[in-house]
Amino acid sequence: METWWDHSHDWSAAMSGYRLFRRDRQHRRGGGVVLCIRECFDVVGLEARNDKVESLWVRISGKANKASILVGVCYRPPNQDEEADEFYRQLAEVAKSSALVLVGDFNFPDIPWKHNRAQRKQFRRFLQSVEDSFLTQLVREPTRGGAPLDLLFTNSDRLVGDVVVRSCLGQSDHKMVEFSILGEVRKGTSKTAVLDFQRADFELFSTLVGRVPWEVVLKGRGVQEGWALFKKEILMAQERSVPTCPKTSRRGRRPAWLNxxxxxxxxxxxxxxxxxxxxxxxxxxxxxxxxxxxxxxxxxxxxxxxxxxxxxxxxxxxxxxxxxxKRRTKENLHPLLDAGGNLVTRDEEKAEVLNAFFALVFSGKTSCSLDTWYPELVEGDGEQDVALTIHEEMVGNLLQHLDVRKSMGPGGIHPRVLRELAEELAKPLFIIYQQSWLSGEVPVEWRLANVTPVYKKGQRVDPGNYRPVSLMSVPSSWSRLS
Known part of the structure; x- marks a missing residue:
């Protein structure tokens, strides 16, 4: 809420053990914002760039590998029109921070935050700006007169918790919003290990794989067991011949133009x-x-x-x-509405909502018959000519033409490995593919995929406005052999 302070006050409202940051409204009555930060924190006040927007910003330095947190307080007068552009411009700028907490009295009483919808044009513009900045609003209860005027925004679900609306403080007609800054946002360091093909010994890799008597190893095995044995042998040889290295973060990566x-x-x-x-x-x-x-x-x-x-x-x-x-922030998935109309913000809940929706609209029926997909596999009255389905040369040719820039998916075998060892891997993959076609069985791992929701258009809270993009295991694309 506004403080109504000005330079005529020669007294200090600072509390013991806290550092006071204040910004008063210039040349007009009312308004003004204030922040009190504990002295134990390393805090730097940021200089205001625009007098039209009543906001105050401080940066709390993180410890060890924790990222600094940008904390701001803002007061937006009712029916603000003249300063609206500056307000939204500042909101887009601060949203680029990796860890942001923004609180204040925004005077948007008619926005139902449960559904993230609004009737008035001015309110819709504010909602659109919040969505474009990938901010999440966490206050769900009224703070003044039955309306949530005092709001709390963050760009990380793990940064803020324990949000509670308390009773009014003193003579104020605004309720208190109490929350905790958890401080779990870390800097852009990655512990993910990736294959370092620049130091790989593919001659050793080829020798290790070539020693395996695949016909003997896979003889009498089912498709599932055969694929498990194949993958085990490949990953064991890969561990000895292809070293790993930590995945570099954006900050530690050399610019592509730097020669x-x-x-x-x-x-x-x-x-x-x-x-x-x-x-x-x-x-x-x-x-x-x-x-x-x-x-x-x-x-x-x-x-x-x-x-x-x-x-x-x-x-x-x-x-x-x-x-x-070139993007300064990573796009987080916007909060979604579940089947009951409730807004979910946790990553696990979002995944469940999208999974339920994608499974609901998925259809197992196909509009194409087998002879339309693979005419060369059907003869006469529609029976499949199994003997001519797959050849070892076809498998080897496909492996030699794999795009090594593609990701390996959940299978764990990189396309670069498959292409470099195309001659050695053609026979075992041919045996597995042929067994799969004859038995009608597919390895469980081939039916798994890493699904990424891609936003299309419309409101971001609606799961129907996302398209699923699947990343499957490379060998699971065996239907391309036909």
């Missing part, structure tokens, strides 16, 4: 800068080196982006990888 020449230019720029600071070079010398370095970086970026755009059809993964590095 050897630019690396030396940047080092030269830094060296001249240090000389200038020590008085051993002129400012003109440093500016000349900085200008030359800046021009080369711009040309390198333009050349890289041109190459990515030209080769986007052949290498989409590299193109979108570069695009994602």
């Amino acid at each position: 050897r020449e630019l690396w030396f230019e940047l080092r030269r720029k830094k060296r001249v800068y240090n000389l200038w600071k020590r008085g051993r070079a002129t400012h003109k010398d440093y500016k000349a080196v900085a200008r030359l370095c800046r021009d080369k970086i711009r040309r390198a970026k333009a050349h890289l982006e041109l190459n990515l755009a030209t080769a986007v059809k052949d290498n989409k993964k590299r193109f979108y990888k570069y695009i994602n590095t």
Whole structure:
């Protein structure tokens, strides 16, 4: 709520053990915001860039590998129109922080936050801005006069908890909103291990796999058991011949445009800068080196982006990888409405809602008959010619043409491994595929997929506005052999 403080007050409202941050309204009565932060925290107050928006921001430094938390308090006057653009511009800017907590009196009484819908145009614009910034509103009870005027936003579900609406404080007509900042957001460090193919020994890999007598190992085995044995042997050989390395985070990754020449230019720029600071070079010398370095970086970026755009059809993964590095925030899945109309915010609950919806609309029926899909597998009266279904050469040809830039899916076998060892793996995969076709059985792992919901259009709280994209195990695409 607003403080109504101004410079005429010469008293201090700071509490013992707390550091006071305040921002008063300029040239008008009312308004004003204040923050009290415990002195044990390392806090830096951020300078306000715009006097039209009544907000106050501080950054609480994280400890160890914890990320800093941006905490803000805002007061939005009722029927605010003149400063609306500045307000939404600031909201979009602060939402780029990796850990954000925003509280305040926003004066939006007619928004039913349970359904994230509004009738008035001004309210709809606020909701759209909140959705575009991937913020979650956590206050579900009225805070003044039966309406939730005081709101709490965060961009991480694990950052804020224990949200409770208490009684009014003193003579105020606003209820207190009590919550805890859990501080569990960590910096962008990854413990995920990925295969380091640059240091891989594929000759050793090929030798280890070639020693396995596949016909003897897979003889008399069922499809499920045969696939399990095949995968076990491949992963054992892979562990000995392909080392792993930690997956680099966005901060630790070298820019794609940074080549050897630019690396030396940047080092030269830094060296001249240090000389200038020590008085051993002129400012003109440093500016000349900085200008030359800046021009080369711009040309390198333009050349890289041109190459990515030209080769986007052949290498989409590299193109979108570069695009994602330009995004300053990671898109979190927006809260969803379950079947009962309740808004769910936890990741597990969102997964259950989407899983239930995708399973509801999924149809096991197919509009195509077998002879339409695989005409070469059907002869005469519709019986399948099993003997001509799959050949070892077909399997080897498919393995040799795999796209190594694709992900390996839940199977755990990378396309690069399958293509490098196409000659050695053609026979065991041919045996497994043929057994699967003859028995009508498919390994359980081939029916698993990593499903990612992709937002299409409409309201983000509606599960029907998401499209499922599945990443399956590479060998599970055996139907392409036909």
